[in-house]
Amino acid sequence: MAEVRLSGVNKFYGGVQALHSITLTIEDGEFVVFVGPSGCGKSTLLRSIAGLEEISDGTIHIDDRDVTRAAPSERDVAMVFQSYALYPHMTVRENMDFGMRINNFPEADRKRRIAEAARILQLEPYLDRKPGQLSGGQRQRVAIGRAIVKNPKVFLFDEPLSNLDAKLRVQMRVELEALHRDLKATMIYVTHDQVEAMTMADKIVVLNAGRIEQVGSPMELYHRPASEFVAGFIGAPSMNFLTVDRREGQAMLDGASLGAAPAGTVKLGIRPEHLVLRPAGQGQLAATVSLTETLGGDAYLYVRLPGGQTLVVRAEGDTTLDHGAQIGLDLPPHRLHHFAADGRTLASGGVAA
Structure with missing residues (x-):
């Protein structure tokens, strides 16, 4: 896995500045959560790390390699989106296999990776089913499995649980925490839900209007908020x-x-x-x-x-x-x-x- 370093990252959309001088280090193996209200820049920042957004200024390093201008496919990251984005005509096995197959991974290697991901995510009974035959939680696990088989340096999650009902969100939170513990992977997770942030993160990054308000462990932010904004955002009720x-x-x-x-x-x-x-x-x-x-x-x-x-x-x-x-x-x-x-x-x- 890998360390992620951002230095002086700015992002403009025309005359509107979405990110303001973001400087941040995410340690190897950390589970870091970007949290903040809608429009605060958390998804833009995640997409910038993934290479889906081109930053206006600054640098991004992954595993000591400057990837600022690298294509998404060259960054060795895997992203899980809010929507499952599964191919409905393919089975679970075929969905997880697709990316590896078009990148010419050896067949034996592909089978091994799929089997391991299915074991970790408890998808073994569903490998030959199509997405329409799965529950929402199972579909999200398939989307995560598609990321796992890539064996990336960094996992990126963009509000992956927001389409699930409340009970299933809690279950999936527990499963993601266990996944992080098992894989010992560097994971960056975006959410507007401070409960998800508090329960899952090693480190929380609170964003407000494109700026970092505070970085710290969940309990540091709870007991020692740096501002009224952080104090009001962390904790439920507020x-x-x-x-x-x-x-x-x-x-x-x-x-x-x-x-x-x-x-x-x-x-x-x-x-x-x-x-x-x-x-x-x-x-x-x-x-x-x-x-x-x-x-x-x-x-x-x-x-x-x-x-x-x-x-x-x-x-x-x-x-x-x-x-x-x-x-x-x-x-x-x-x-x-x-x-x-x-x-x-x-x-x-x-x-x-």
Whole structure:
């Protein structure tokens, strides 16, 4: 497998800049996820690595070889798309064999690679079926198998699970994690789903408007987001943000002090799971429940503060709190994130950024 290095990568579509000075190193064998909202540039960046998009400036190296101007076929990468892109008139075996056959791989080698990919992906019973006879998850496994038989230096995944139902997405996530562990391959995966990013990645690259906002492990981004954008994008439900006043070094909200705040603090952030629920009349803040969502083991309370700001609070799934209930809330200082007016993180978990 291989290291991937991008240096100063820019991409323009006419007068519109889609990628801004992307510099990034993906280590050999890493599972790296590009995540961000629609239009942030994550698929453009992936396609640039694949050679499907020609970059405007910068360089791309794969395994110490400059592939900036190399054709896709010369980069030794394999890409799995959102659509399965299988040949409907061919069997599973023929779909996996097609690329190798037109590239004149020896027949014995082709058979060996297909058999190994089918074993890894549990496709052995389906090798003689056509795509129309398979479920969505099975078809996606065939698309992945077509990539595996190439034995590429880098696997590229462009939102491969987005067409699957929720239960199947979870199953396929587990299968992809196991595949990465078995192959020890360099994998780059694009998704807009931060749950996929958190559960699968060794390293997450958060993109925003064509720029890298932050690079780090899932838990680094969860506990130490570099900006309000990252803090709001990583975590489900999203982090709560509260506009506060800073007086004499304290963050003030609805007349209550929420603790010391660095100079420049205009917002505090706290995750729903880190708020501490108290009975009415207790805690730092008073709140009124507007809506309760019960998910079984957990419930989420949507609450309103006296000044009109809103929060989401995680509670026990069997909570009886509902619309109109009065509660108290504590905001533990070590769980607070402080943000400046420009969105920059000033402190996370009580530690200056």
